[in-house]
Amino acid sequence: MVIKAQALAYFVVKCTFSGPQDLTLDEQLIRTPGIWKLFVDGSVAGKKCGAGLILSSPEGFEICQAIIFDFPLTNNETEYEVLLAGMKLARSLEAKHLRAFSNSMLVVKHFSGEYEQMDPQTTAYATKIKDASLSFGTFELSQIGRENNGWADALSRLASAKTQSLTGSIYLTEAKTPSIEKKECLEIRQGADWMTPLRNYLEKDILPPNRREELKIKYRASRSIIINGRMYHRSFSQPLLRCLNTEEQYQALEAVHEGICGEHLAGWSLAFKILRQGFFWPTLKVDASEYAKKCVQCQLFATVPRQPPEEMTSVLSPIQFAMWAVDIVGVLPTSTKQARYCIIAIDYMTKWVEARPLSAITEEAAKKFFIEQIILRFGIPKICISNNGTQFNGNKFRKFLHHFGFK
Template sequence: MALALVVTARKLRPYFLSHPIIVLTNSPLGRIMTHSEVSGRMIKWNVELGEYDIEYKPRVAIKAQALSDFLSEMIQPAAEERWRVFVDGASCLAGCGVGVVIISPSGEKIKLAVKIDSRVTNNEAEYEAVLAGIRATREIGAARIILYSDSQLITQQIKGAYEVKDDRMLKYLHLIKAQAEVFVDWSIEQIPREENGEADALAKMAASLSEDRTREVLFISLVVLAIEEEEMLPVPEDSWMVPLIKFIRNGELPEEKARAQKIKRQPPRFVLLNNVLYRRSFQGPLLKCLSGKEVIYVLREIHEGCCGEHLGGTSLARKAMLAGFWWPTLHHDSARVVRTCEGCQHHSNFQHSPATPMKPIWASCPFDQWGMDIVGPFPVAQAQKKFLLVAVDYFSKWVEAEALAKITEREVLKFLWKNIVCRFGVPRRLISDNGRIIVQALKARLQGKGKDWVEELPSVLWAYRTTPRASTQETPFSLVYGSEAILPVEIGQTSARVESYPINNEDSRAVELDLLEEKRDQAMIRMEAYRVRVMKSYNKKVRVRDLQIGDLVMKKVNPAGDVGKLEARWEGPYKIIRRVSSGSFYLEDAQGKLLRRP
């Protein structure tokens, strides 16, 4: 019948894909197709039919409506006859086994032999036989059964005539009564051993591993005892596995139609073995399905356990599958575990990409805003000078610098008065951290002559002032004085400007000063275009990290002296208590102590 359904689906594939299909059959085809123990071609057909919306229903009798109504009114249906189930268990030196013979009301026989891999007593084997008979008849769909066993102790304990004192026997008794609740009517009777010979022979055959080759007996190997299955950690009701397990076991589907359709298409990829759900992988082996706390344990153990190496999210997910585990959110949970790992945070690489978009400072006129910075210490030069105080105008890029022995408030005020206020007026704003260019020029100029950096400082300043800047395409000297300075190279090798230089050039200088405002306006336009280009290039690299007050963050370790390779790169966590500007915050440690610098 399964082959007929597969051939029909192949020939009518467009109809099977576009419509729900109802298969009417009196055979348990639906249970067989979704059963966890099918093998061979049945698995292949099950996977092939899994893409269709197929529902299996029992075939009803085709009669006229009048005849149907008449029969329902006039004829009282007879009660369903009972199924007879003969069970027996065997425990010997060769092994342990269970035999079950099921006889339908019409006289058909189903033989079942179960090999028990664990060592059990005779009484436990008898209880396992009763459980095997109950489970087998439940799978068939019988409603009324009567069990026959040749063990007086087991039958009387189930009936309640004998008291059960052993804990394991009591667990078996509770399990039998719980699983037998699905039947409309059931009972158990004791029979002589001679009348139970067929079940006894099956039990001995299963215990001795002499599997029947005539295909008249269904042979099963039982790895875990029934009571041990119940002692396993149960699947929580809110687990993603519950709907799948219910559908594979009993064909139950959720009421929501879309969810039910999704679940009906998933069983070909899953199999239920010993009450545990597994997923068939594309690489071959079965992957055990996990949920809840099991997921966190597996990921933590693989990531930071005794054999963990703090992998990334994708590598962690792959290693979890290689270990034989799977769940629907494997990749997402792996990435979350990596992000929350304390060791990974303390030793992670530095992030060089900016966290916030660029906000350039706007300069509307010369000498309106100055950037200042203290650079050093340098090698000690004449008069114990080892620091450099630098100031740069944001508009013209004019630079002022002075070498100092020590940085004090008096020295800074003296520098500002002499080099900025007295020459260019009082600035509107002073901004720190602008000495990087001077340091680079000094390094190239000195070429290893560390102590002579003070003598080279005027030459470096002069070179900077007479070099065109990329932002304005003008030299700082021309934006300040209106004309270009004559360089020493124009004296050593006479240039055209020096040869034609007029003796009396006051009129030319006056014209240049009159045109200076226009030159500065043109420089401002070019500087704005340059600012837009820089912002566009910079903002492409931004990786926004939206931090709020109250968030816990890590802070880069400032090394003091030699730092070992195994030392942490980040320290913390620290709590954000106040935002200073975009990307800058005030932090405090776990004891509530404020850090000195934001």
């Protein structure tokens, strides 16, 4: 496969590489069971910055990643960026023990403390790497020669090469901002996250003063768990579901609803498909329904059911004021005498309308309306049609109908 250097990033998940060859390091130490290996390298060619990494599991499965950064970096900053990217990838795969190899002596010596950090930018990167290393059970960073880091070096040079041939599955992505600026943005966005109260309870045992809110958080936390800083939801019939914040929720809805192979599902169908992908948030069903309502393609091309749910029949009355339809409208804006409802009756033949405001919708109010505005004015009708509401279907109103002899 020919990959253009203008592409933004490449993730090679299944490769034909056999891994770094002819390493001068101790082979037995590298292949220790339970330890993940990470090989990283960065490259800067003019205005183009690239990086490559190879992450190898203890079982020998390899993930090769080549990144082209969409922002300017120095050689040292590129080495830091690719190391952070590799550590993030290893952490997402729940690696417990990681040994990283880089051909940058500056990065390795800064991490070990042998070199003094003078540049504020370099200091920020080094601090972030030390913080990231705490998420592993054991982490070790060693220097490796460029000649022994050939595959990572080849991946990093995609930024400066016009074309590059690789074999395997390739996915595209883009790195737009430096890693040292991303943490501050996430902290601001997570301030009002729905997961924050649950995290405070699970990690710090902090509960709100309100008793009702306290019980609510305890109930939700009983089905939540935090693994490597990531919150998961315990489902009844599925594995752990990854909890998503506000930004990730929108991305999940967009990808499943209208992404590749998106079926433009709506409502519970869309929500259930997201659940099957392993994601969760409390308002998933409501958000899925609202998202589908705002989709332009769904509004333009969705099938609109025009067939009535049951066979329609005409209701006709050959005699005036013999058949009335009655219903109640409300809640309306409050008027005089605290009236918030309106009872309405319509004659089927003449379409004559009788209406009265009501403050309460009771059987007594419906009886009074019929006596004063139907029977006394137009006579006793033959049939009364309603929607079987409680005001027209109670015992008192049925006795009233039976007394005057209409159905």
